Amino acid sequence: MPMRRIAITLLVCSLPLTACTDREPEATPDDLARIEQTLVNGSELSWELVQAEARVAGRCMEDRGFAVHHPFLLHGGMYPDRFEGFASPYSRIPTVAQAEEFAFGQWVFYTETPAAEAMRSDPDYLAFVADDMGWSDPAEDAAHEEWQAQEQEYRDAWEEAFYGPERYAFNQAMGEAYEADPDAEFEPGPQPPFGGCELETLEFVYDGPGHRETDGEDVWFRPLPETPLTWVGDGTVYEELSARYADQEQDFLFCVEDRGYGEWEFDGLGWLPTAFYLQQLYAPVPDGEGGPEIPPLTDGAEDAADPVAYEFAMALDFAGCAAESGLRDGTEDAWARMYVERFLDRETEIYAWEQEIREYLANAQDHLAGG
Incomplete structure (x- = not known):
């Protein structure tokens, strides 16, 4: 006999389970449309931002004499989540x-x-x-083939100019240690801060890299804003949907x-x-x-x-x-409502997220236009 696997609770409901799953929806159709559209807009803008960041980095590298680029490194291999609208797992x-x-x-x-x-x-x-x-650019595949066709000397020089000497040396040491023994433990020490064209790009687009301290060590990161969809676990919403259906x-x-x-x-x-x-x-x-x-x-x-x-x-x-x-009877509307109800008290933060992306994108576009 088929048995449903119990969903993993990722977000603890503040009410008893029966209250959490049986409550009357509070989100109105306007709430659903408004919040969904903001999330869709932010997702599209995030992808535009990543592509613009890559163009800023590419221009910097071209100014340093490099015409062929590693397309994924130009934006740090960052691919934002793609969101086309609320869709239940049954879809x-x-x-x-x-x-x-x-x-x-x-x-x-x-x-x-x-x-x-x-x-x-x-x-x-x-x-x-x-x-x-997810998001993808077919042109990146062709660009990567062109990159792979370059001599190793060119690729090494490109990476050093992109990362900066310190970070490049750190990455090289990490790669060599892994190739020597993939199973061995390797303590490379703290990762150096961003440098080269990567740092220059982050300064133009994001007003500088992100920074935090972890276990007493400095950690530097790309400050691409994280989608609000990460605030809610799909497993949590599915648990509620599954109980209803x-x-x-x-x-x-x-x-x-x-x-x-x-x-x-x-x-x-x-x-x-x-x-x-x-x-x-x-x-x-x-x-x-x-x-x-x-x-x-x-x-x-x-x-x-x-x-x-x-x-x-x-x-x-x-x-x-x-x-x-x-399984088609009202499940998509129910799924959207369950999600939006969890966003209603943070709607201001969702709009702030979208606005932050717009500002970073404007930075990149202004730099490219003035170039």
Whole structure:
């Protein structure tokens, strides 16, 4: 019999569980729309900020005689969380229409066919996977290939100019120690402060790097503002959602089992390991490596001559079970309300976060315009 996994509580409710899960929603439709839009705006602006920071750093390096750059180092490898709007974990189960169009979307990643290539630019597919894919710039891949083609001497000189001599030497020592013995403990001492073009960029964009003391040592960091979504754990919200939709979840799991897919469970975030399950058909991983616990492949899956056809059939069955069990009945609105209720008393901080990003972005744009 399928059993729901108990969600992990990440944020303690200040009221008894029954009060926490049964309370009447306090958020109005205006609250939902207003706060959601602010979070969407902030997410988009954060990505614009990271890209602008990379352009500032690239200009600094070009002024020092370097034309080819490591694209990820220019912004410190920082990729802000992508937020397209509130979406419950149940939305990861495709609707019937989505299942007919792209199934679970795994075949798009694992196969190289004209259909898969076309689907990678399909707006409906991209909307379905946006949060999982995060922000990305295809131009970075081409730039990284160009970087890899450079001589090691050029790359070393570039990194020293970017990091500054002290931080570059520290990074080199760390890398050499790891290559010598990945399992050995290495005490490199405190990391030097930012230097070179990296420091210059942080000063232009953020008015300087962030700093704190940890265990008596100075720690320097990139001050990219953290999204308010980190204030609330998905596991906390899912625990409340799951309590409200316990019967629907159980009916869904029974339905999936009845359709021949074995016993499944929602994890502590409300996700199903469909991607890992299907990966076994496309690119099996060795036993004991990667991923959560997943149901064993059914005989039908193991005997599937066409993994893509099997994925589409499975997606349609899961979509049908979600609709029949009631997992589509008000869950998206409930999820958004549960989130927004946790933000209402901090709404001023959310607007301050968005404004801070705008100010940093303006710094970068002003510098680039004046260059």
